[in-house]
Amino acid sequence: MKKETWKELTIGTINLEAGNSVKNLTGTWRSGHKPEFIQENCIQCFFCWLYCPHFAILVEDEEVVGINYDYCTGCGMCAEECPSKEKAIVMVKEEIKLAEGGTT
Amino acid sequence: MSVLKTLNGNQTIAEAVRQVDPDVLAAYPITPSTAIVETIAQFKADGLITGEFVCPESEHSAMSVCIGAASAGGRVMTATASQGLALMWEMLYIAAGLRLPIVAAIVNRSLSAPINIHGDHSDTMGARDSGWIQIYSENCQEAYDNFIQAFRIAEHLDVRTPVLVGLDGFIISHSLEVIQVEDDGKVKEFVGEYQPLYPLLDTSRKMTVGPIDFTDYYFEHKRNQLEGIENSPPVIEKVGKEYGEKFGRAYGFFEEYRMDDAEICIVVMSSAAGTCKDAIDELRDEGKKVGLLKPRIFRPFPHEKIAEALKNMKAVAVLDRSSSPGAFGAPVFTEIRNSLYDFDIRPKVVNYVYGLGGRDIMVDHFKEVASKLEKIAETGKADEIYGYLNLRE
Numbered sequence: 128m129k130k131e132t133w134k135e136l137t138i139g140t141i142n143l144e145a146g147n148s149v150k151n152l153t154g155t156w157r158s159g160h161k162p163e164f165i166q167e168n169c170i171q172c173f174f175c176w177l178y179c180p181h182f183a184i185l186v187e188d189e190e191v192v193g194i195n196y197d198y199c200t201g202c203g204m205c206a207e208e209c210p211s212k213e214k215a216i217v218m219v220k221e222e223i224k225l226a227e228g229g230t231t
Numbered sequence: 232m233s234v235l236k237t238l239n240g241n242q243t244i245a246e247a248v249r250q251v252d253p254d255v256l257a258a259y260p261i262t263p264s265t266a267i268v269e270t271i272a273q274f275k276a277d278g279l280i281t282g283e284f285v286c287p288e289s290e291h292s293a294m295s296v297c298i299g300a301a302s303a304g305g306r307v308m309t310a311t312a313s314q315g316l317a318l319m320w321e322m323l324y325i326a327a328g329l330r331l332p333i334v335a336a337i338v339n340r341s342l343s344a345p346i347n348i349h350g351d352h353s354d355t356m357g358a359r360d361s362g363w364i365q366i367y368s369e370n371c372q373e374a375y376d377n378f379i380q381a382f383r384i385a386e387h388l389d390v391r392t393p394v395l396v397g398l399d400g401f402i403i404s405h406s407l408e409v410i411q412v413e414d415d416g417k418v419k420e421f422v423g424e425y426q427p428l429y430p431l432l433d434t435s436r437k438m439t440v441g442p443i444d445f446t447d448y449y450f451e452h453k454r455n456q457l458e459g460i461e462n463s464p465p466v467i468e469k470v471g472k473e474y475g476e477k478f479g480r481a482y483g484f485f486e487e488y489r490m491d492d493a494e495i496c497i498v499v500m501s502s503a504a505g506t507c508k509d510a511i512d513e514l515r516d517e518g519k520k521v522g523l524l525k526p527r528i529f530r531p532f533p534h535e536k537i538a539e540a541l542k543n544m545k546a547v548a549v550l551d552r553s554s555s556p557g558a559f560g561a562p563v564f565t566e567i568r569n570s571l572y573d574f575d576i577r578p579k580v581v582n583y584v585y586g587l588g589g590r591d592i593m594v595d596h597f598k599e600v601a602s603k604l605e606k607i608a609e610t611g612k613a614d615e616i617y618g619y620l621n622l623r624e
Contacts, residue, residue, distance in 0.1 A: 130447060133454040138391060139330035140444070140452050141429050145437035 153181050157201035161221040164193045169215035175205035191215075233478070236412045240403035243371045243410055244310060244336045244396075245270035247378040249280055250418040253334075254305030254425075257285040257296035261315040262348045263400040264338035268310055290315035294322035294333075301331035302440050304430025306382065308333065312400060313340035316354045320361070326393045327362025328452075329441055330459055332385030332425075333393040335363075336378060339501070339552075340400040341588045349589020350400035352501070352552040355529075356562045362456060364394040364463055365530040367500045369486075371408035374398040376480055377527075379413075380470050382422045387466045391428065392459035399502040399552075401589060413478050421477055460531050467528055484533035486525040487540060489515060493522030495604040496541060496578075498567060499550040500526050503585070503592050510597030521601050526563065534570035541571060544578040545608035548600045550620070552586045560617055579613050585620035596620050 137143055169191055176184040176191060183199035185192050194205075194216075206216040238246060244267045248256065256275075258268040275284040285296050290311050301307045311319065316337055326333050342353040355365060364384060368374040374396065381394040398404060429438060444452055468483065475481020486504070489511050490496065499507050504525040514521045524540055526533075541547055549568075551561030558565065564582035571577040583600060585592045600620070607613045 131451065133451040136448075136451055136455045138428060138455070138459075140328060140441055140456075142439040142442050143429075143436070145439070 152197050153200050154183075154195075154197045157196075157199065157221065157223075159221060159223055160201045160203065160218045161196065162194050162199065162201070162203065162206050162216045163219045164191070165213075165215050165217065166192070168211050168213040170211050172210060174208045174210060175216055178204045178208045180204070233411060233413050233417075235409050237407050237409050238371060238412075239266070239405050239407050240371045240374050240398045241266035241338070241405070242270055243375040243408075243412075244378055244398070245274065246412055247375050247418070248308060249274050250413075250415050251306075251308075251379065251382055251422050252280050252419075253282050253308045253382075255283045255285065255296070255300035255307045256280075256309070257287060257293045257300065257307070258309045258311065259287060259290045259293045259315060261290065261312050263340055263350070263404045264310045264312040264315070264336065266404070267336055267338070271310075290318040291322060294319040294326065297333045298322060298326050298329065298331060301326070301333050302329065302430075303432045304427035306386070306425040307331075308335065310336040310338070312338040313342055313348075313354045316358060317342060320358065323358055323361035323363060323393075325441070328456055330391040330456065331393060332382075332391055334378070334381045334385055335393070335395040336374075337395045337397050338400045338404045339397050347588040348400070350402050350404075350502070350552075351587050351589065352397070352562075353554075353587070355395060355397050356553040356555070358395070359530060359562060362392065362460065363530065364390075364392055364460060364467075364528070365397065366394065366528055367397045367526065368399075368403065369501055369504045369525065371398075371403060371406070372410045372480070373527075374403060375410055375412070376474060376478070376482065379418055379422060380474055380482065382425075383470045384463060384467055386425055387463075387470075388428075389462040390459050390466050392463065397501065402502040411478070411480075417477065421474070463531055464533065482527065484526070484528045484536055485540070486523075486527065488523040488525065490522035490524065490540065492520055494520040494545045495601065495608050496522045496524055496544045496547045497550065497597060497600055497604070498524045498526065498541075498547060498563065500529070500563065501552065503550065503552065506592060506594060507597050510594045510601070513594065514598065514601055519601065519605070521604070529563070529566075532566045532570070534566065537567060538570040538574065541567070542574050542577060546579045546581070546604040546613075548604050549580060549582050550592075550600070551582060551584050554584050554587065564617075579607050579611070581607065581613050581615065582617045583620045584618075590621055592621060
C-alpha cells in the first residue's frame with residue numbers, strides 16, 4: 128500500500144476514510160504462535176468469538192468455522208478461554224515471516 | 232462607537248470576548264486570570280453574549296472542552312494562568328496537533344514551588360514547544376488588540392493553529408488603564424465569520440479526529456502540523472497591518488523604540504518594556520545611543536527580522552522573565568543569540584533573568600544593564616554572559 132507524504136495528509140490528523148482500519152492487517156503482528164481450530168471439538172459456545180480483540184474468529188451460518196489469520200495477532204486468548212473438554216482451539220508454533228512495512 | 236474605557240487587563244480581555252462572542256467559552260478560574268472568567272460569566276448572566284459558557288472541574292477539562300467544541304466546529308476560547316496552563320499541558324499539544332484555532336488569554340504568572348501568584352513568564356515559556364502561536368502584550372491596550380487579532384491569525388486557512396495571548400499577571404491584569412474599546416460591530420466585522428474545516432457536527436461526512444498513528448505515519452503528521460505555524464508570519468503581518476488601518480494601531484512582530492542610531496540595545500518583552508522605554512528616554516537625554524527591541528510574537532520566532540534589526544548593534548542584553556534550568560541562557564536569549572549566529576560580524580549578546588515571581592524591575596535596573604552594555608561595547612568583552620537583575624546575591 129502506498130503511503131502518503133506529509134503534504135498529502137489531511138490537516139489536523141483527520142481521517143476522512145471511514146472504516147479504513149480493515150486495511151490494517153493485524154495478523155502481521157503474530158510472532159511465533161498461531162491458534163489452530165479443531166472443528167470436531169467445538170461446542171459452539173462462542174467464547175472465542177466474544178473474547179477475540181480483533182474480530183478474527185470466522186463465523187458462517189451462525190457457527191464458528193475457523194480463524195481469520197489476516198487479523199489474528201496470535202494473542203492466545205481464544206485458546207485460553209475455550210471451555211471444551213478437548214480444546215477446540217490450540218496454539219501451535221508458526222514460522223515468523225517479517226511483513227514488509229511493519230504495521231500495515 | 233469607539234470609546235475610551237477605564238479597564239484593567241482582565242476586564243479588557245473580557246470586553247474583547249464580549250465583542251467577538253465566540254461559540255463556546257470554557258474556563259476554570261485561577262489567579263490572576265480569575266476576573267476574565269468572572270466577567271465573562273457576568274456577561275453571560277446579563278445576556279450580553281450568546282456563546283455557551285462552560286465551567287468544568289479543572290483547567291485540563293477546560294482545554295478538553297475547548298478541543299471538543301472546536302472539533303465540533305465552534306469558535307472557542309479560554310483563559311488561564313500559571314498552574315492552570317501547566318495542568319492543560321498535554322491538551323495544549325492535542326489542540327495544536329489537531330490544528331484547532333482555539334484562542335487563549337494567558338495571564339502570565341510564576342510556577343510553583345514555592346507557590347507565588349505574581350507575574351513572570353514561566354508558564355507560557357513552559358508551553359513554548361506545544362505548537363501554539365504566542366503573542367505577548369505590553370499593556371492593557373495591547374492585550375485587547377492582540378486578543379482580537381488572535382482569532383484572525385488562528386482561523387486563517389493557511390494557519391489553523393491555536394494562539395495564546397500573554398499579559399503580565401497583576402502588572403497588567405490588575406492595573407487600570409484608559410483604553411480605546413472599538414465599536415462592537417467593527418470588531419465583529421474585523422474578526423469575521425468563522426468557517427470550520429471538518430466540523431464533527433457535519434454528520435454527512437464520516438471521519439475520525441485524532442486517530443492513532445504508528446511509526447509509519449506519526450512523523451508525516453507532525454511535519455504536516457508544523458506547516459500551520461510556519462505559514463503564520465505573513466498572516467500575522469497582514470492582520471497587524473489591517474488592524475492598524477481599521478483601528479489606528481498597527482502591529483508587527485516586534486516594536487523598535489529609539490533604535491534608529493542605537494549602538495546598544497535592550498531586548499525585553501511585555502510590561503517591563505514600558506518601564507524600559509522610560510529608562511531609554513532618560514539615557515537618551517544623557518546622550519547615550521541606546522534602544523529597545525520588544526518582541527511581540529515569540530512563536531513563531533521572527534528570527535530573520537530580529538537578526539536584521541540587531542546585527543549592527545555593538546552589544547545586546549536580552550532580559551528574560553523566566554529561567555530555563557540547565558540551559559545555556561533563558562528562552563528569549565537563546566532564540567536571539569541563535570538568530571545572530573550566521574552573521575560574520577555580530578553583537579555581543581548577554582542575558583539577564585529578572586522579575587521572577589513578580590519581583591519589581593525599575594528604571595534604574597535598565598540603566599544598570601545599559602551601563603554594562605556600554606562597557607561591553609567599549610571593550611568588546613563580556614565578563615558574564617548570564618546574570619540576574621534585582622536579586623539579593
